[in-house]
Amino acid sequence: MIALERMPAVQYLAIGVRCLLVMVFLSAVVGKVAPRGGFGLFVASIRDMRLLPVGLARPTALLVLAAESSVCVLLASPAAGVASIGLGLATLLLIGLTAAVVLVNRRADAVSCRCFGASSSPLGARHVFRNAFLTVLGAAGVIASRGDGPMDADGVVVAVCAGALLALLIVKLDIFVDLFQTSPRPSPGRREGR
Template sequence: MGYLALGIRCLIGAVFLASAVSKVGGRGAFGRFVSSVRDLRLVPPRSAAPVALCVVAAEAAVCLLLAAPGPGAVAVAGFAVAGVLLGGFAAAVTLSVRRGVRTPCRCFGASTRPLGLRHVVRNLALTAAASAGAAAVLVSGAVRPDAPGGVVVAVTGGLLLGGLVVTLDDILDLFRPVGPAPGLARGR
């Protein structure tokens, strides 16, 4: 169970690290995130910036808690914060989609893809992963895997899955039907 906990720590940690960095890491990134929070129409417009700041701070806290060495309780706290955030994100996306809001997903930066069912499913799957990670830590105690090969596999697997989650919209867009290129004449 220690390897499973380590792999899930890497998965959830990578997802939250990419999410937090993408929201503050580039010119205008935080402003675009604040606009997307405002566009969701779930909080009063004047509260969008403080809510966005709290989201980024909580995402960073998840990364720190999951990366911190020490007793298993620290990792469990990281998984708990992640689970609460992900559940909240799933609820926010669901409410927004049901209201017909078509704001782009700013979960991992400058996406143009509007929020939709795939984002709800992704957040619920990550919530389940965070719960499984917490359970694995509780069952195995402090994560102390001893075989270097197992550590490499767990870390690599978690990071690869995290990368897949972060780029899921881009990957799914590769398989989306494409219309004719602008400016090209249609067949006669």
């Protein structure tokens, strides 16, 4: 087996994943607290999931926000060991979030995705895929963060840019899917609007 320490590419993977996850979790935190009433909508979405007793919706929302904020702080740390803890926490949090979305989908409940703030898109298979993908990246980041050695500045810039671009696509997933989703067309012979 090849030692990770001898594979400099894994260090770039770890940097890219850290950048991606910090942007995703930061977007999630800001989306839940910045808009007026955003936190209340997030609490309501947890309540609508019906996974916990109603009285635990607000404490759970606060716990999720604290965990997401902690992930951002840990991943932004220049200390590799601290960032590795952030990658591990992000992966565990994503496992829990993915499980929650799967459970909601199995019941076929129409619960709005409040992952990144206000959204009218109901939780669905795309959210399971997104979270599972992020979970795999988080786990890969944990493994890749074990790499050590000198890094080239150009490689770091490419890794950060790739992570940022992928984070943007992930955060705006609902918009992209809705944009390219085909809308039903009226059948021939039927006129709309009458």
